[in-house]
Amino acid sequence: QKEVEQNSGPLSVPEGAIASLNCTYSDRGSQSFFWYRQYSGKSPELIMFIYSNGDKEDGRFTAQLNKASQYVSLLIRDSQPSDSATYLCASMPAGTYKYIFGTGTRLKVLA
Amino acid sequence: EAQVTQNPRYLITVTGKKLTVTCSQNMNHEYMSWYRQDPGLGLRQIYYSMNVEVTDKGDVPEGYKVSRKEKRNFPLILESPSPNQTSLYFCASTGGGSPLHFGNGTRLTVT
Numbered sequence A: 001q002k003e004v005e006q007n008s009g010p011l012s013v014p015e016g017a018i019a020s021l022n023c024t025y026s027d028r029g030s031q032s033f034f035w036y037r038q039y040s041g042k043s044p045e046l047i048m049f050i051y052s053n054g055d056k057e058d059g060r061f062t063a064q065l066n067k068a069s070q071y072v073s074l075l076i077r078d079s080q081p082s083d084s085a086t087y088l089c090a091s092m093p094a095g096t097y098k099y100i101f102g103t104g105t106r107l108k109v110l111a
Numbered sequence B: 001e002a003q004v005t006q007n008p009r010y011l012i013t014v015t016g017k018k019l020t021v022t023c024s025q026n027m028n029h030e031y032m033s034w035y036r037q038d039p040g041l042g043l044r045q046i047y048y049s050m051n052v053e054v055t056d057k058g059d060v061p062e063g064y065k066v067s068r069k070e071k072r073n074f075p076l077i078l079e080s081p082s083p084n085q086t087s088l089y090f091c092a093s094t095g096g097g098s099p100l101h102f103g104n105g106t107r108l109t110v111t
Helices: none
Strands: A011-014 A019-025 A030-038 A045-050 A054-058 A061-066 A071-076 A085-093 A105-110 B004-007 B010-013 B019-025 B031-038 B042-051 B054-057 B076-078 B087-094 B106-110
Touching: A011 A019, A019 A030, A019 A085, A019 A105, A030 A061, A030 A071, A045 A054, A045 A061, A045 A071, A071 A085, B004 B087, B010 B019, B019 B031, B019 B087, B019 B106
Parallel strands: A011 A105, B010 B106
Antiparallel strands: A019 A071, A030 A045, A030 A085, A054 A061, A061 A071, A085 A105, B004 B019, B019 B076, B031 B042, B031 B087, B042 B054, B087 B106
16 A cells, blocks of 8 residues: 655754654655645645655755655754644655645644 | 635534535646545545546545536535544645645534
8 A cells, every 4th residue: 555654743843943854655656745734723735845856945944855765854944833733745646646645743843 | 816615614413414515626626635634544535536527436435425516616425424424624626737735624523
């Protein structure tokens, strides 16, 4: 069964630090990868997506993809208390819209 | 504004009383999907639709029905709700290479 795995956390980091969130996936056919942020009781909102090996930066966020190791990560620089949320990693195999979600990592940024 | 609209946001009902949760998107997306989210289990796909009149089961379809008579609408039907269907439900859509967009969610309680 195709899976996306994340450590459930909580991952606690002090304000201003770098938070590193990790995700592994089992389907080598996955081509697209997404990070969503979800506040408690709210809908997931897209933070980053990445298709190619390497790094992709957007403001304080950097997504990293290593297809050989089947590994995706999200770095949040200068973490703020408002970043405290659950972060969902998702993969999508080529040619489908079948998103596969991990169960999420809860991040706590301590003021 | 591009959005996915779900209604109602909150619903409390009794076992066996048929209900429908509506979902509508204004982005002309081909793909629409329903998820349920339970603590510790993450987002699980119930049903999805690749286009009008094309629907298919996701990972947890038992006890649910859907229809796709128009491209913009994808209602979720529970013909005889049971307490184990108490959950947070999300509708989502995507198409044309855009990431998955989520509705605001429906919190359903079945007593």
